[in-house]
Amino acid sequence: MINDNGTLVQSNEATLSPMNRGLLYGDGVFETIKAVNSKLLFWEDHYFRLMASMRILRMEIPMEFTPELLEEQLIDTLKASDLSDKPARIRITVYRNEGGAYLPEDRGVGYFIQAKEISNPFYVLSDTPYEVELYKDHYVNADILSTLKTTNKVLHVTGSIFAEDNGYDNCLLINNKKNVVEALQGNIFLVKGTHIKTPPLDDGCLRGIIRKQLLAILPLMNEYTFEEASISPFELQKADELFITNVIKGIRPITKYRKKTYTTTVASALLQKLNVKARLG
Incomplete structure (x- = not known):
C-alpha cells in the first residue's frame, strides 16, 4: 500500500504526476525509518531531522505536520500493508508542490509513504565478508x-x-x-x-x-x-x-x-x- 497525502491506495494504483518536483528537480527530502511491531525506532530524531531539512530547502511546513500526525500516517501505512506486527522499513518522501521551473510557484508540500518488510527486528552484527x-x-x-x-x-x-x-x-x-x-x-x-x-x-x-x-x-x-x-x-x-x-x-x-x-x-x-x-x- 502507498499513503498518498493521507489516502491509502494499492501500490499498483498509485500514480506520480510528470510535473512532480521531486522527479523533475530532486526537490524533495525523505526519511527511512525502521519499525518493529508498529514502533518507529528513534522517531523523534527522524521527525526533527525531516523538519530541519525542509527548512533548509525553504519548504513551507504545514501546520498539521506535527509528530503525532505523521506518526499516525506512518503507522496507518504499516497496518494497511499488513506490517503492524512485523519488522519493516518505512519511508516518507516529502516533495514541493507542482509548478514553476527552478523557481517554484508554490512552496507548499505533499508526501507519500511506503513500507516494506525486513528480516530482523533487532540490530544484528553480520559476520559475512564485506x-x-x-x-x-x-x-x-x-x-x-x-x-x-x-x-x-x-x-x-x-x-x-x-x-x-x-x-x-x-x-x-x-x-x-x-x-x-x-x-x-x-x-x-x-x-x-x-x-x-x-x-x-x-x-x-x-x-x-x-x-x-x-x-x-x-x-x-x-x-x-x-x-x-x-x-x-x-x-x-x-x-x-x-x-x-x-x-x-x-x-x-x-x-x-x-x-x-x-x-x-x-x-x-x-x-x-x-x-x-x-x-x-
Missing part, C-alpha cells in the same frame, strides 16, 4: 546540502552501480577536499587502537540518525577516546576497524579494504548498546 573501495568518479560537496537526505542521490546511485560492477559490497565516498566522508548507505566510523573517529558534518557527511545515537553512547565508554575529525584515505589501511551505520542495519562492519582486513570488536560492543537504546527509545 569489502569496500573508494569511489572517486565524483565527489561529495563539503556543505550543508550534502548532510540532508534529499531525493537527489545520483552520486549514490552511480557509486552503487560501480560497486556492483566491480564486485564490492559498498563504496566509501570522498568530498571535494579529498577526505573520506561516508559510505553509500551510511556513516563511516574508524577505530585505531582505543581511539574512534567519524567525519564531522562540515565535511559533508549525512546527518545520520544512528550516527547521532553513537555520538551519545561513545563518550560514556571510558575505555575509548572519540572525536569528530576528517578521515584521510591514507588512514583506512592503518585502522584496526571500520564500520558503517544506518537505521536499517544498525552497524555493519567492514571486513576488507584493498589488502587490509579488520576486526569487529568495537562494532560488536556498540551494537549491544545500540539495541538497548532502540528498545528504550
